Amino acid sequence: MKRQYRVVVAKPGLDGHDRGAKTITRALRDHGFEVIYTGLHQTPEQIAETALQEDADAVGLSLLSGAHNTLFPRVVAELHDRDLDDVLVFGGGVIPDADARALRDQGIAEIFQPGASLRGISDWLENALDARD
Secondary structure, three states: OOOOOEEEEEOEOOOOOOHHHHHHHHHHHHHOOEEEEOOOOEOHHHHHHHHHHOOOOEEEEEEOOOOHHHHHHHHHHHHHHOOOOOOEEEEEEOOOHHHHHHHHHOOOOEEEOOOOOHHHHHHHHHHHHHHHO
16 A cells, blocks of 8 residues: 555445444454544435545445435445546446446445455555555
């Protein structure tokens, strides 16, 4: 890792299941990232504002409610409104392949589905951020 990157992990919307978000938060921290977990029930505006205030390099979104097609692009739009187009956005959850492709087309760098390895996610994020630096 070229430097210690700052990553905001967030749970947008009304989804109350945070086990996955907590698991990825710990995995990223153990890999060497500085991680800020926002907790449950965050609005896209709150997530973008946290990314701004924390000078985040990346934002990881976790969602199981099925609202990914609405909420993930709204987070990207809120980041754009704050001139944070350089913040890498990735997501995870139970997201169908077709939706994952559409989300990538809308600015989400990667979507991780159930069964993705924590090491694989951490390595991907490190490589993606190193390539940008």
